[in-house]
Amino acid sequence: MTNDTTAPAIELKGISKAFGPVQANKDISIRVMPGTIHGIIGENGAGKSTLMSILYGFYKADKGEIFIGGHKTEIPDSQAAIAAGIGMVFQHFKLVENFTVLENIILGAEDGRLLKPSLAKARKSLLELAAEYELNVDPDALIEEIGVGMQQRVEILKALYRQADILILDEPTGVLTPSEADQLFRILGRLREEGKTIILITHKLREIMEATDTVSVMRRGEMTATVKTADTSPEELAELMVGRKVLLQVDKTPPTLGDVVLDVQNLRVVDEQGVERLKSISLNVRAGEILGIAGVAGNGQSELLEVLGGYADGTGSVTLNGEAIDLTGKYSDGKTRRACGIAHVPEDRQREGLIMDYSAWENTAFGYHDDPAYQSGIFINNTAIRQDTEEKMARFDVRPPNPHLSAKNFSGGNQQKIVLAREIERNPDLLLIGQPTRGVDIGAIEFIHQQIVALRDQGKAILLVSVELEEILSLSDRVAVMFDGHIMGERAVGETDEKELGLMMAGVET
Amino acid sequence: MDVMPKWAEVVLVPLISLLLAAILSGLVILAIGEDPIAALKLMIDGALGSTYGWGYTLYYATNFMFTGLAVSVAFHARLFNIGGEGQAMLGGLGVALACLIIPWPHWSLGLLGAIVLAGAFGAVWAAVPAYLQAKRGSHIVITTIMFNFIAAAVLNYMLVNVLRPKGAMDPATARFPEAVHLPSLHDILAPIGISFSKAAPANVSLLVAIIACVLVWLLIWRTKLGYEIRAYGHSESAAKYAGISPVKITMIAMIISGALAGMMAINNVMGEAERLVLNATEGAGFIGIAVALMGRSHPLGVFIAAILFGFLYQGGAELALWTSIPRELIVVIQALVILFTGALDNMVRMPLERIFLALRKEGN
Numbered sequence: 001m002t003n004d005t006t007a008p009a010i011e012l013k014g015i016s017k018a019f020g021p022v023q024a025n026k027d028i029s030i031r032v033m034p035g036t037i038h039g040i041i042g043e044n045g046a047g048k049s050t051l052m053s054i055l056y057g058f059y060k061a062d063k064g065e066i067f068i069g070g071h072k073t074e075i076p077d078s079q080a081a082i083a084a085g086i087g088m089v090f091q092h093f094k095l096v097e098n099f100t101v102l103e104n105i106i107l108g109a110e111d112g113r114l115l116k117p118s119l120a121k122a123r124k125s126l127l128e129l130a131a132e133y134e135l136n137v138d139p140d141a142l143i144e145e146i147g148v149g150m151q152q153r154v155e156i157l158k159a160l161y162r163q164a165d166i167l168i169l170d171e172p173t174g175v176l177t178p179s180e181a182d183q184l185f186r187i188l189g190r191l192r193e194e195g196k197t198i199i200l201i202t203h204k205l206r207e208i209m210e211a212t213d214t215v216s217v218m219r220r221g222e223m224t225a226t227v228k229t230a231d232t233s234p235e236e237l238a239e240l241m242v243g244r245k246v247l248l249q250v251d252k253t254p255p256t257l258g259d260v261v262l263d264v265q266n267l268r269v270v271d272e273q274g275v276e277r278l279k280s281i282s283l284n285v286r287a288g289e290i291l292g293i294a295g296v297a298g299n300g301q302s303e304l305l306e307v308l309g310g311y312a313d314g315t316g317s318v319t320l321n322g323e324a325i326d327l328t329g330k331y332s333d334g335k336t337r338r339a340c341g342i343a344h345v346p347e348d349r350q351r352e353g354l355i356m357d358y359s360a361w362e363n364t365a366f367g368y369h370d371d372p373a374y375q376s377g378i379f380i381n382n383t384a385i386r387q388d389t390e391e392k393m394a395r396f397d398v399r400p401p402n403p404h405l406s407a408k409n410f411s412g413g414n415q416q417k418i419v420l421a422r423e424i425e426r427n428p429d430l431l432l433i434g435q436p437t438r439g440v441d442i443g444a445i446e447f448i449h450q451q452i453v454a455l456r457d458q459g460k461a462i463l464l465v466s467v468e469l470e471e472i473l474s475l476s477d478r479v480a481v482m483f484d485g486h487i488m489g490e491r492a493v494g495e496t497d498e499k500e501l502g503l504m505m506a507g508v509e510t
Numbered sequence: 511m512d513v514m515p516k517w518a519e520v521v522l523v524p525l526i527s528l529l530l531a532a533i534l535s536g537l538v539i540l541a542i543g544e545d546p547i548a549a550l551k552l553m554i555d556g557a558l559g560s561t562y563g564w565g566y567t568l569y570y571a572t573n574f575m576f577t578g579l580a581v582s583v584a585f586h587a588r589l590f591n592i593g594g595e596g597q598a599m600l601g602g603l604g605v606a607l608a609c610l611i612i613p614w615p616h617w618s619l620g621l622l623g624a625i626v627l628a629g630a631f632g633a634v635w636a637a638v639p640a641y642l643q644a645k646r647g648s649h650i651v652i653t654t655i656m657f658n659f660i661a662a663a664v665l666n667y668m669l670v671n672v673l674r675p676k677g678a679m680d681p682a683t684a685r686f687p688e689a690v691h692l693p694s695l696h697d698i699l700a701p702i703g704i705s706f707s708k709a710a711p712a713n714v715s716l717l718v719a720i721i722a723c724v725l726v727w728l729l730i731w732r733t734k735l736g737y738e739i740r741a742y743g744h745s746e747s748a749a750k751y752a753g754i755s756p757v758k759i760t761m762i763a764m765i766i767s768g769a770l771a772g773m774m775a776i777n778n779v780m781g782e783a784e785r786l787v788l789n790a791t792e793g794a795g796f797i798g799i800a801v802a803l804m805g806r807s808h809p810l811g812v813f814i815a816a817i818l819f820g821f822l823y824q825g826g827a828e829l830a831l832w833t834s835i836p837r838e839l840i841v842v843i844q845a846l847v848i849l850f851t852g853a854l855d856n857m858v859r860m861p862l863e864r865i866f867l868a869l870r871k872e873g874n
Contacts, residue, residue, distance in 0.1 A: 334753025
C-alpha cells in the first residue's frame with residue numbers, strides 16, 4: 001500500500017485553535033497516507049470537528065501548518081480546500097431538497113452562465129463516476145424523494161465530481177440503518193482501492209474497527225494516540241478516549257416481570273401539516289422491564305415520546321396501571337403526566353429537558369416546580385431547591401457539583417445526569433427515556449446505563465428510545481422496531497440480532 | 511464559565527456605552543458650534559442641581575419606571591411589548607374615569623382606585639394582542655404597535671365626544687376634584703424637615719413605582735409564576751415539555767405588562783396634569799423599551815436607567831430653554847444613548863470580553 005518514501009496525502013503539523021477560553025485543538029500533528037482510511041475518534045467536544053473545519057477552511061488555525069501531498073498549503077476558505085482536492089461529507093447533508101441529484105451535484109460548480117450545457121456535461125461525468133466507484137444513483141431523482149443512504153451517496157459524488165482525492169466524512173452513519181452503513185463502508189473500501197484517501201470521523205468504536213486502516217484518538221483537544229487499527233482493540237481505544245478503563249458491556253440480570261404498567265392501543269398522531277406520524281401503534285411495557293424502541297431517527301419515535309410525555313396530541317387509548325390517560329385537552333400536558341407517575345428524559349436535553357440559561361438548581365425543579373417541598377408560602381423556596389440539587393448532584397456524580405452554574409456550562413454527560421437525577425429520583429412508575437447517551441462521553445454512558453438498569457431492577461417500567469442499535473440491544477429486555485410510524489415487530493433481545501433488527505429498521509418484513 | 515465577572519457585565523458595559531454616547535453627543539454639539547462641556551454642565555445643573563430639577567427628573571423617571579417594568583416583564587417571556595404607549599394612554603382613561611366618576615373621600619383611596627382602573631385598562635389593552643399572539647399567532651410586535659394607534663384614536667374620541675366638559679374648547683377632561691390631589695414630594699418631605707421644590711411635579715407615584723420595582727423583582731425571581739415566565743422566555747420547547755402552557759404564560763405576562771404600563775397614568779395624569787389631555791404620555795411608552803434594554807430587564811437596572819432617562823429628559827429641556835441648541839438635537843442625544851446602551855451592546859461587550867480574557871490568561 002504505502003511506504004516511507006511516498007509523501008502523506010495530508011499532514012498536519014502542530015495545529016492549535018482556541019475559542020475564547022476553550023482550547024479546542026492543542027498542538028495536533030497527524031499524517032494520513034494516500035490510499036488509506038484513517039479514523040479519527042473522540043468524544044463530543046474532543047475537537048474532531050474543529051480540526052476538520054480547519055482542514056476544510058471554515059476556521060483558521062491559531063498555529064500550525066497543513067501539507068497536502070507533501071506541499072505546504074494555506075486553506076483560508078472551502079474553495080481553497082476543494083482546489084486542494086479535499087471533499088467533505090457533512091453529518092447534516094447540504095443538499096437542496098427540491099433539486100434533482102444532478103442539479104445538486106453541479107451546484108456551485110456550474111461551467112458558464114447557461115445551465116443546460118453544464119448539466120449535459122455533468123450528466124456524462126456523473127455516470128462515469130458512478131460506474132467507476134459503483135455509486136449508482138438516478139441523476140434525475142429529486143433529493144426529497146430518495147432515501148438518506150442515497151442522499152449520502154450524492155454528497156460523496158459531489159465531492160468526487162469536484163475531483164476530490166481526500167474525502168472527509170463527519171459521523172457518516174448517524175442517520176443510516178445498519179445495512180446502509182455496511183453499504184457505505186463497501187463504497188469507502190472501493191474508493192480506497194481507487195487510491196482515494198478517506199478520513200472517517202466517528203465516535204463509534206465498532207466502525208473504526210471495521211472500516212479503518214489507522215486510527216487517531218482525540219481527547220480534550222489533544223491527539224492522544226495514532227495506532228494501526230489491526231494492532232488495537234475497542235477496549236484500548238475507549239480507554240484512550242476517556243483516559244481510564246471503561247466497561248463497554250452493561251451488567252444486568254434477567255428481568256423480573258410484573259404487571260403491565262403502560263398499555264398503548266391504536267395510538268395515532270397527526271402533525272400540524274396533517275402528516276400521520278404514528279399510524280395506529282400498539283405496545284405495552286411491564287413493571288421491571290425495559291422496552292427498547294429501535295429505528296432510524298424520524299420514524300415516529302419522537303412523536304411517541306411527545307404524546308406519552310403530554311406535549312403532543314394523539315388519539316387512541318393509553319393506560320397507565322390500568323387508568324386511562326387523556327391524550328388531548330386540558331388534562332394532557334407534562335404536569336398531569338408527571339402527577340400520575342410518568343417521568344420523561346427527553347431526546348433533546350438542550351431544547352426540552354433543560355433550560356440552558358437556567359442554573360442547575362433551577363433546572364432541578366423544572367417540571368416539578370409545583371412540588372410543595374419547593375414552595376414557601378407564595379414564594380419559591382430557593383434554598384430548599386438548592387439543597388435538593390446539591391444532594392442530587394452528589395448522588396449522580398455531576399461535575400462540577402455547583403448548583404449555581406448554568407446548564408450550558410456543564411458537559412453533555414453532566415447535563416444528562418442533571419435531567420436523569422431529576423426524573424429518576426421522582427420514583428416514577430414509568431420512565432420515558434429518549435437517546436439517553438446522545439452526545440454523552442463514554443465515561444458517563446456507563447453510569448447512565450447503570451442507573452437505567454437499576455431503576456428497572458426496582459420494578460419500574462422503562463420505555464427506551466434510541467437510534468443506537470448497540471445501546472438498544474445492551475439495555476433492553478424486549479425490542480420493538482419502528483419504521484414509518486408503524487411498529488414493524490417485536491423481538492425478545494435474546495432471540496434477535498443486529499442483522500434482523502437492521503432489516504426491520506429498513507422496513508423489510510421478516 | 512462566563513467570560514466576564516458579573517460586575518463588569520452589569521456596571522462596566524452600560525457605563526462605557528454611556529460614555530461613548532456622551533462623547534458622540536459632545537461631538538455633535540461641537541459640530542453645531544456650541545460648547546459641549548458647558549452644555550453638559552447646564553444639563554446637570556438643570557436636572558440635578560436643584561430640588562426643582564430633581565423634581566422634574568424624578569417625575570419623568572417615575573413614568574419610565576412603570577413603562578420600563580412593563581417592557582421587562584413581557585421580555586422575560588420573550589414577548590416584545592411595543593404597546594406601552596397605547597397601554598399608558600388607556601391607563602390614563604382609567605385614571606380619569608376613576609377620578610371623575612367616583613367621589614373619593616381621601617386621595618389615598620382615590621390613588622388605590624386609580625391604580626386598579628389604570629392597571630385594568632392597560633391590561634385589557636395588552637390582553638387583546640396577547641390573545642391574538644397566543645391563539646392566532648399574530649406577531650405581538652405588529653399588533654401592539656397597531657394598538658398604539660387605536661389607543662390614540664380611542665382617546666381622541668373619548669376626549670372630544672364623551673369626556674369634554676360642555677363648552678370647553680380643548681379636547682381634555684374636566685379638572686379632577688381637589689380630593690384626589692396627590693401629595694407632591696414637597697408635601698411628603700416637608701414633615702420630616704426636608705425642603706423640596708413646591709413647583710416640581712414629582713409626587714407620591716414615585717413611591718408606587720419603587721414598590722412596583724420590588725414587586726416585579728419578587729414576581730420574576732421568587733415566585734412560581736415568574737419561574738414559568740422566564741422558562742417560557744428562554745425556551746418554548748422546554749416549557750412545553752414541562753407542561754407550562756404557552757397560551758397561559760403569554761396572556762399573563764402581557765396582562766401584567768399592560769397593567770404596569772397603564773399604571774404610569776397615576777403619575778402623569780393624576781399626579782401632574784390632574785386632568786386627562788391628548789398625548790399625555792409624551793412617548794414614555796417607547797422610552798420604556800430603551801429603559802428595559804439598558805436595565806437588562808432587571809427591576810434595579812430599570813430603576814437606575816429610568817432615572818438616567820429622567821435626567822436626559824429634564825436636562826434636555828433645560829438645554830433647549832437656555833441655549834440655541836434646538837429641541838431636535840436633544841432627541842438626537844437621547845437616541846444616541848438608546849443606540850449605544852440598547853442596540854450596540856455587543857460593540858462594547860466583545861472588546862471587553864477580550865480584555866478580561868487576556869487578563870485571566872495572564873493571571874493563570
